[in-house]
Amino acid sequence: MHLQDIQLGKRPEGRTALRARWIVASQDGHHRLLRDGEIVIEGGTVLYVGPGFEGEVARRIDFGEALVSPGFIDLDALSDLDTTLLGVDNQPAWAKGRVWPRSYVTRGPYEMYSPEELAFQKRFAFAQLLMNGITTALPIASLFYREWAETRAEFDAAAQAALDLGLRVYLGPAYRSGGMVCEGPDDLRPEFDEARGLQGLADATGYIRRWNGAGGGLVRGLLAPDRVETCTEALLRATMAEAEELDVPVRLHCAQGLMERDTVQALHGATAPQWLARIGALNARLIAPHATVATPEDLALYRDHGVSIAHCPLVAARSGAALHSFAACRDTGINIGMGTDTAPPDMVLNMAVGVMVARLVGDRPEAVDSAAMFNAATLGGARALGRSDLGRIAIGARADIAVFDLADPMIAPTVDPIQSLVLGATGRVTRTVFVDGRLSMHEGQVAGMDMREARAQAQKQFDGLVARYPERTFSHPPVEEIFPPSFPLLEP
Numbered sequence: 001m002h003l004q005d006i007q008l009g010k011r012p013e014g015r016t017a018l019r020a021r022w023i024v025a026s027q028d029g030h031h032r033l034l035r036d037g038e039i040v041i042e043g044g045t046v047l048y049v050g051p052g053f054e055g056e057v058a059r060r061i062d063f064g065e066a067l068v069s070p071g072f073i074d075l076d077a078l079s080d081l082d083t084t085l086l087g088v089d090n091q092p093a094w095a096k097g098r099v100w101p102r103s104y105v106t107r108g109p110y111e112m113y114s115p116e117e118l119a120f121q122k123r124f125a126f127a128q129l130l131m132n133g134i135t136t137a138l139p140i141a142s143l144f145y146r147e148w149a150e151t152r153a154e155f156d157a158a159a160q161a162a163l164d165l166g167l168r169v170y171l172g173p174a175y176r177s178g179g180m181v182c183e184g185p186d187d188l189r190p191e192f193d194e195a196r197g198l199q200g201l202a203d204a205t206g207y208i209r210r211w212n213g214a215g216g217g218l219v220r221g222l223l224a225p226d227r228v229e230t231c232t233e234a235l236l237r238a239t240m241a242e243a244e245e246l247d248v249p250v251r252l253h254c255a256q257g258l259m260e261r262d263t264v265q266a267l268h269g270a271t272a273p274q275w276l277a278r279i280g281a282l283n284a285r286l287i288a289p290h291a292t293v294a295t296p297e298d299l300a301l302y303r304d305h306g307v308s309i310a311h312c313p314l315v316a317a318r319s320g321a322a323l324h325s326f327a328a329c330r331d332t333g334i335n336i337g338m339g340t341d342t343a344p345p346d347m348v349l350n351m352a353v354g355v356m357v358a359r360l361v362g363d364r365p366e367a368v369d370s371a372a373m374f375n376a377a378t379l380g381g382a383r384a385l386g387r388s389d390l391g392r393i394a395i396g397a398r399a400d401i402a403v404f405d406l407a408d409p410m411i412a413p414t415v416d417p418i419q420s421l422v423l424g425a426t427g428r429v430t431r432t433v434f435v436d437g438r439l440s441m442h443e444g445q446v447a448g449m450d451m452r453e454a455r456a457q458a459q460k461q462f463d464g465l466v467a468r469y470p471e472r473t474f475s476h477p478p479v480e481e482i483f484p485p486s487f488p489l490l491e492p
Contacts, residue, residue: 003432003439004059009166009447011438014058015042020066021406022417024374025049026394031375033417039068041399044216044436049393063432065407067417070393071135071400071433072347073381075251075310076289076339079125079139079158080118081462084342086483088318092186093259096482097473098144099182104472105191112145112468117461119157124454126158126167129345130441131451132427133402135434136168136381136390138251138287138310140341143226145465149175149200152207163215164448166440168400170222170249170385172208175200176230180259182474190229190263197235201225205242212246218436221248228254228272229263236281243285249385251310252276255298256290257321273298273307282307287384289339291329292321303333308384310339311376313354314346326358327367337381338373346427347377348404355422370422403432 006012018041023034026049040048040057048055090096100109113121122139129137139158143149150173162169177197180188201223208221223243225231231239231252243250254272255261261271268275273294276282284306291299291309302309311323323329330336340350351373358368382391389397404421406414412424421429433441444451466483470476 003061003442006059006439008439008442008445011044011436012058015040015047015056017053017057017060018063018068018401018403019060020063020068020403022066023049023068024070024393024418026392026397031371031379031392039393039401041401041434041437044399044438046393046395046397046399049395063403065405066431067404067406067421068393069133069402069404070378070391070397071402071435072133072377073136073337073385073391074129074134074340074345074347075138075287075308075337075381075384076312076341077125077129077134077137077139077345078141078341078343080121080141080145081458081465082343083142083144083465084315084318086466089486090483094182094186094188094474097469099180099188099474100144100472101182101474103476105181109147111147112465113461115154115157118154119161120454120457121461122154122158123161123165123449124458125343125345126161126165126169127446127449127451127454128343130165130167130433130435130446131430131444132345132347133404133430133433134340134345134347135400135402135440136170136385138170138222138339140224140251141174143174143176143179148196149173149226152203155207155211159211159214159219162219165446166218166435166438168218168390168435170220171211172204172222172224172248173200174224174226175204176226177232177235178230180229180263185474188259188263190267192232194232194234197232198238201235201238201242205246208246208248212248216436221246223248223250225250225252227260228252228276229260229267233279236276237279240281240283240285248285249287250285251287251289253290254288255294256292258293261293271295271298273301277301277305287337289341290316290321291323292316294324299329299332299334302329306335308335308337308380310384311336311354312339312341312350313357314350315341317353317357322357322361325361325363326354326372327363330372331367335380335383336376337384338377344427348421348425348427348429351377351422370419373422374418399434399437401434402430405429405431
């Protein structure tokens with residue numbers, strides 16, 4: 001797969017033709033498979049899709065036995081070090097540092113990472129997204145490890161990282177009005193500071209006004225109130241008003257877990273979607289990750305108000321949760337996009353788990369298949385963002401393209417390239433990624449980063465975080481008790 005004169009991290013001069021055994025082309029708004037086809041990109045735009053381009057080009061690249069695809073759109077893309085892995089086998093959350101204990105709140109929460117570490121994490125996460133064929137991302141990070149919320153300064157660094165690496169992003173620092181506090185075993189109570197939440201919204205809107213449209217549109221704004229149970233009515237009403245003014249999407253984690261369900265019920269006498277509808281916070285700008293505890297009435301509200309679900313089946317399945325159901329939501333008219341919400345951000349594996357989980361909850365194989373998940377990871381994400389120029393390879397669309405190696409020894413033999421990719425591979429078969437016509441990733445390399453060195457740095461930061469878990473865990477047990485080894489250590 002020789003890319004001739006294209007420099008990593010740069011947009012090539014002139015027209016570039018890409019050939020492959022298979023291309024996911026677009027026709028009448030739907031994906032179609034093109035065999036032995038060619039696409040031509042010029043600048044940041046797709047100029048041609050078809051069997052063979054007869055005009056002049058600066059270069060032709062033949063990827064051979066490969067699938068040229070629209071890049072994936074990740075509506076819930078992790079942008080810090082993945083601490084959710086720590087909670088999969090280590091339960092309950094209140095005893096494992098996943099909820100602030102009263103003692104930690106009393107002493108005063110603090111930042112667990114330095115500004116430099118936060119900037120590195122965004123850059124490292126963005127590179128991982130590109131390595132997995134993700135070309136558009138809505139980053140998310142945990143606020144458990146923050147003094148309160150995300151800051152404009154760290155998102156300045158995030159925007160710069162996206163521009164440096166060549167990743168399309170929707171950015172805005174997360175904010176909240178409150179959080180859960182552990183008073184004792186299984187005793188979790190919400191506490192609020194509404195003024196602090198509104199200041200966070202003001203900071204986020206200021207950030208968006210500064211960065212929205214940077215890099216020729218590569219960076220756009222996103223309002224990201226943290227989780228529904230950490231927000232007040234005033235904060236959410238103000239968020240939706242600002243979103244309308246700024247013309248940006250809003251992402252709010254909602255209907256995603258039992259703690260949230262019980263807390264919102266106690267505070268507002270309703271489920272989260274019902275409460276949001278009551279206060280006028282459900283609309284087509286809203287992207288709601290998970291929906292795994294959504295009731296049929298909740299899902300009807302999503303449908304009626306044009307809310308998009310960010311489906312994250314891998315993360316949900318780790319905790320025994322699932323969307324009920326993918327087919328039911330889709331068939332009733334709810335738009336579904338995909339989010340990875342973990343590291344590595346393997347969208348291919350995420351789609352495979354999505355197929356499996358859908359069938360486990362009763363969706364028929366003919367109703368939810370590889371194509372359905374692929375549509376969600378591309379077209380569904382584009383619809384959630386109101387972007388007809390993303391998620392498809394069509395004349396006039398942005399040149400956001402991922403190339404998957406169908407000859408890789410780790411992929412199943414190909415009968416149908418979409419089925420073989422989704423059900424017989426992982427994101428590791430991603431070979432090349434263009435974003436807005438720029439070569440952003442090739443053969444595991446991104447511009448300006450040594451990924452092996454970066455991985456070592458990530459491990460060092462993660463080790464430092466884990467070492468401080470006793471400070472923020474109820475009753476302050478030692479790390480060995482919070483996270484015991486899977487098997488006893490071998491005695492000398």
